Structures are given as structure tokens and as C-alpha cells.
Amino acid sequence: MNPKNKLAEMPVRPLLYTMAVPLMLSLLIQSLYNIVDSIFVARLSETALTAASLVYAIQFLMIAIGVGTAVGLNALLSRKLGQKKPEEACRAATTGLFLMLGTSLVFTLVGLLFSNRIAAALTNDPELRQLCREYLSVNLVFCWGIFLQTYGQRLLQAVGDTVLSMVSLIIGAVVNIILDPIMIFGLLGCPAMGIRGAAIATVIGQLIGAAAALWFNRVKNPVIHVRLKGYRFLWQDVADIYRVGLPTIVMQAIGSVMTFAVNGILLGVSSTAVAFFGIYYKLQNFLMMPVNGLGQAAIPVVGFNYGSGQSDRVKQAWKVLLPTGVVFALCGTAVFLLFPAQLLGLFSASDEMLAFGVPALRIISVTFLFAVLTILCGYFASGLGNGVVNMIGAALRQLVVLVPCLWLLIRTMGIEKAWFAFWVSEVIACAYSLWATKKELRNKGK
Template sequence: MHYNSNLKEKFLRVKAIDRGRQLFNMIKESLSGEEKDYTNGRIGKALFMLAIPMVLEMIFESVFAIADILFVSQLGDDAVATVGITESITTIVYAIGFGLSMATTALVARRVGEKKFEKAAKVSSQAILTGAIASFFIAVVGIFFSKDLLRLMGANATIVNEMSGYASIILGSNMIIMLLFINNAIFRSAGDAALSMRVLIIANCLNIILDPLLIFGLGPIPAMGVEGAAIATSIGRGLAVVYQFVLLFKGSGKIHIKIEHFTLKWKTIKKLIKLSLGGIGQNIIATSSWIGLMRIMAEFGSAAIAGYTIAIRILIFILLPSWGLSNAAATLVGQNLGANQSERAEKSVWAAGRINVVFLGLIGVVFFLFPAYFIELFTDDQGILVNGIQALKIISCGFIFYGMGMVLLNSINGAGDTQTPTLLNLISFWIVEIPVAYLLAIQFGWDQKGVFYAIIIAEAVLTLTALYWFKTGRWKLKKV
């Protein structure tokens, strides 16, 4: 009996070691950048292989923002304010970049699924041209009217007169941001997610090295202050874009772009713009609704706003793996629809949704039970703590809705239907969230709690309506 028990224990130990080895090999393979076909094989493995590099890519993007603020904060409040105000202006760049990358994902993934790699390369080149044209006009405004833009945003005289160079550089070089978005979308939609992750690693490492050198100076390098941060960001991202083009022209992955592809094809550009309008709309709707909620939160004082802001930062960081998984689902939907495997596309979405619901459900339980631990990492101010704990505890109750909702919406976008998610966002965030937040917080006297509950209600409405639309199957019929 004792012998059998030892034998069983040994068997379980060997099995656990074997599973660990398999997991390690899968992670290693997902980061290798090797060419893979995601229109066959196990769906769970395909999701895992795509999601790992996408999650890491998003984490590196977050590190990028943190590093900038960390160094700039040593220059004083005006420098930090300059970065913050400029970022609020560049939301238009991010909105356009997000929209074009979404359109690129839908078109390129579909062509890759059809095994029409030459057409995928042609679409990619037209997406790059479209982004470059859009960014040119933004650059002209940014270079020549940066002071006016800062003044319009309420910046003080010191920022306008002494630090406007930061805005000029960031807006003037916005093409770098645009191309970074679009090129990484090309890699991801082709299933080469590891390549886009490597690009972000290069950009981040260069930025972290150059930030202190250019901001504070070293030896023959003069201290450039906040403008040095803008130059470091532009150089870091710029060299990353150069690396992207080397990979695309070399044909290291499925997409091999050639010079002759860069002849303007207005039919393709029109299709890209039409699809991107939905993505731009989704971004603007979400951003503007957040501004609306902040306006309501302002009624309850700075402590309430600060606590809410800290809670949201924590939530956004925790949601990064979920966004990576939902992006992986979008890629699988596009490729499998292109391969005329609509049932496999649907199964991919349900698989990703289940994983996301379980993951965020568990995180939600932790946040609900131990919210103070996470808020205390950022502040010891009692007023902010109370509000932050309240925000984190209430909003985390909606994590199950967030988990399924983001997978459904990204997958519908990946199918090439960007109009439906835009409409659902508009209904949920502007027709439901803002009025309900005002009603509960102001009219019913729930104070900031009313805003937090309104967020859950809006996300529930968004998820349930997206679920209804997804189950109709109309997204499978979308031609792009």
C-alpha cells in the first residue's frame, strides 16, 4: 500500500514537471517569432501563443509612460504639467493611430487567413501611406501652433513661453507614433506578435537610456530639460520604427513589403478610412466619457478625484493581460474568417472569453477583499485612501462583464465590423453611463459611489448588447 502511494506521488510529480516543461516551451516558442499558421491546430494553444507577446508589448508601453514621468517629475510641476497637457492634445494622434491599426488588423488578418500574402503586403503599404498623410497635417499644426494649443488648454505663461518646445517636438514627430501603431498592427494581424513586442522593447530601452542623458545632460551633452524628454522619446520610437521597416522590407515574417507597393491605391485607402472611423469613434467616445465622469467626480473634491484616479490606474494595469488576450482573439477571428472557418473563429472568441472571465473574476475577488493593500502602495493620505478603496472595491465587482465584453468587442472589430462596437460604445458610455452617474451621484445623493456603480451598469449593458449581437452571427458575413 505504501509502495503504491509512493509510486502515485512520483507519477504526479513527473507529470507536473512535464506540464511545466511544456508550458515553458510554449512561452519560448511564442516569443521566438517563428512563422505559425493559426487557422488550424488547438485553439487554446493559438490564443496562448498570440497573447503572451501581446501582453508583454502592452506592459512595455506602460513602462514607457512611467519612465518619462519618473525623470520629468524631477524638473518640477510645470514640466510634469507640460507633459500632461501635451499628452491630452496627442489623444487625437492616438485615436487616429488606434483607428487605423484596427482597420489594418481587420484587412491584413483576413488576407493572411486567405493565404494571400502579397495582397496583405499591399494593404499594409496603403495603411502606412494613410497614416503618414494624416500625421503630416497634424505635424504642421503642432510645429507652428504649439504655443497656441498649450494656451488653449489652459497652460500657464511659463509652460507656453519656456516649455512649448516639448509639444512642438512630440506633435511634429507624431508620424513616428502613427507608424509604430500601424506597423505593429501589421505584425500582430499576420500572427507575428513577437516581432511587435521586440520593437517595443527596443523603443523602451532606448528611451530609458536617453531620457536622463538628454534631460539632465552628461559631459558634452547639454541639459535640455523637458525638451530632452521629447527628443529621447522621438529617437527611441523613431529607431524602433526604422527596425520595423527593416523587418517588413526584409520579409522576416509573413508580410514582405516592396517599394512598388507604395503607389497610392485610393480604393484600399477608402476602405481603410471607412473601417478606421469606427475605431477612432470608439476611442473618442471612451475618452470623452471619462472626461464626463471626471466632471461629475469634481463635485466631491480633490480627495475623491485622487482616489478614483489611483484606482483607475491600478485597474488599467491589471487589465493589460486581458487586452492582450482580446487582441489575440481579434487576430484569430480575422485569420479564420479569411480561411472560411467561421466556426473556428467563433470558438476562438468563446475560449478567450472564458479565460478572461475566470482571470478577471479571480482578480476582482482579490480587489474586493483586499483593496486597501493596493491603494496604500500609492498614498498614505487618509482621505485619498478611503475614496480609492471605495472605488477599487465597487468597480472590481464588474470585472466579469469587462472580461467578456472586451473580447466580444475586439473580436467584432477583428471581423471588420467597426461600426457596431462604435454604436454600442456610444449607447453604453453616453446614453447610459453619464446620465446614470449624474442621477445616482447628484440627484440620488450617492456621491462618488454613484459614479462607480454607473461604471458597472454601463459595462454590463455594453457586454450584454455585444453578446446579443455576437450571437446573431452577422459579424461572420462581413466582407473586407
């Protein structure tokens, strides 16, 4: 069964699951090497871990732009293939490559010119600032891998090949995990480079993963190819990519703005609170990776069948997507409720961190069900060509409601009760996302 027929004819539930499982595994591995970075960095010092938490906001901004552009491209390619327009899909893929290369160049220049200023904006502490600068000067300048890897993976996903997409990410992640201890602590003759070594290991893994993803597309992608000969740039392709991609970029970037804002609030409490939030955020991202894999698998399924006019299959995807997500949410909640101390212990948590971190993880874990529903609704609406639902849902749960509530609760009730801000933001975001996505489904289903 070729990729086109698989998206059109395979029963929706097995189609969604067979596409989602490789994506889930690849995203889990991607999140795992972020966690491994933090585990090794935590062994340097809690100060180094705090620095890694601070720069993660900038790193997440790059991920936001790369993933957002790729999601928009993926949705466009799926619709073009569903409409039986492979030549237009190839043209759009070529345009997407130029967009990724241009974005990489911008971040490289930012890293060369502004690493010191960004580090100074993150913290006033001289030691923290120096560690942030060391990481950013590598991570920004050599960012090409993260953008090209994301691009190559989404071309494979658009034709239903999530296995090779997974393999390319695994290759990069394994390289990163192997190099981390070698470069951070100076093993096998390599000089000890501390937090700079963690950044170098990360970019090397990303570049190797990108090379693998692009190679797989060249030799294994049966439909979509980058074609420079006869290529004609169309602004309409850019508009179509960013109609879905821009809201997704904003949605992803909201996470970066949120971490920056929350870190600023928590620095007024203690640097340990900042380190804890960095740990929580990476653990939460790890939990949400299977959910994101499920949602990303839904985009080509929904987009293809919407483009080919098969509204019944679109509705079937909706009925499969949310109940599956609920199962993941409940499992994640159980882990955080039962094993919070063990999770924090992975990062060499101090007694101070454990004292407020254990109850904090338990409080936040209750909101995972609402967060999962919000995320999956956003992906489903993106498959229908509407990225705004995703953007607004993310803004409500991560920024517009969360940050002011957290600030208010810290000032009035202390850090111990501040985490109830997650309850307020997640419930509001979930209510909006369910309403908006059902409305979009009714309208597009006609």
C-alpha cells in the same frame, strides 16, 4: 510551420495563446512606461501629475487613430492572406503606410500651430497650462514614432509573428524608461527638463521602437512587403481598412473624449480628483493590456479563418476567448480590492487622494469582468469585419452612459458615491456587446 499554415492548421487554443502572450507582454510594457512616466512626474509635484493627466487625453487621441488604422489594416491583411491573395495584401500594406505618414503630418502641424490653444482649452490655471503646453509641443510635433511603430507591429502580427512585434515595443519602452529619470531630473550631465523631459524621452523611445519594427519587417516578414514599384493606389483598400478601422478609431477616441469630459467634471471637485483619475486610468489600462493583447491576437485568427471559410475554427476561437478573459478580469479585481493603497502609493499619493481614492478603486474594480467581456466581443466582431460592435460597446461603457451618470452622482451624492457610475455603464455595454457579437457570429457562421 509557416505563418500562413499556422493560422490555418494549428489548433485554435494554442494558436490563440501563442500569438497572444507576446502581444500581452508588449502591451503591458507599453502601458508600463506610461505608468513610469507618471511615477517620475509625480515626484516633481502633484501639479505636474495633474498636467500629465490632462494631456493624456490628447496623447490617447493619437494612439486611437494609429491603433484604429492599424487594426483595420490588420483585419484586411489577414483576410487577403486567408483568401490566398498576397499581392493584394502587399498593396494594402503600402496604402496603410501612406495613411500613417499622412496622419503623422497632420498631428505635427497641429503641434506646431495649436499647442498653446489646446493647453488653454485643457485648463484655466496658468501653471497647469504652461506644463501642458511644454508636454504637447514635444509629443505632438514628434509623433511620427508612435504611428510608424504601430504600423510595423501590425504587419508582423498579420502574418502571425507576435514575438518580433513584442521585441520592437520592448526596445522602445526600455529606452523610454531609461531616459525618463535622466531627462526629467537631470542625471549624467543632462539638464533637468521636468515634464518636457518626460515628453522627449517618450518620443525618442517611440522613434527607436518604430525603427526596430520596420527593420524586422524588412528582414523577417516572409509575406507582406511595402512595394512602391508598380504600386497602384485603390480607394477600395482605404475603404476596407477604415470599414473596421474607423469604428475602432472612434472607439479608442471615445477614451480621449471621456478623459477630457471627466477631467472637466472633476476639476469642479479638486485638482487632486483629476490626478487620482489619471492614476486610475493608467492602472486600469495596465490591467486591460493582457486582455487587449488577447483580443488583438484574435483578429488575425478570426479574420484568416473567416476569409478561408473555416467557420468551425472561428467558433472555436469564440469559445476560447471569453473564458480566458474572465480569468484576467477576476485576477485584476482581486488586486484592486486587496491593494488599493499600495497602488496609489506608487504615485506619491497625498492623504487627501488616499481618503477617497482607496474606496473608489474598490468600487470600480467590481466592473472589470463586464469591461473585459465588452472589449473581447469588440475585437472578435472586428475580426469578422464588423467594427461597429466595438465602437458602440466602447461608447456605452466610456462615454454615453458613464459621463452623465458620473456628473449626476457627483451633484446628488458627492464624489464618494460617484464611482458607482461605472457599475451602470459597464453592465449596459456588456449586455449590448454579447448580444451583438453572438448575432454577428450566427450570421457570418452561415
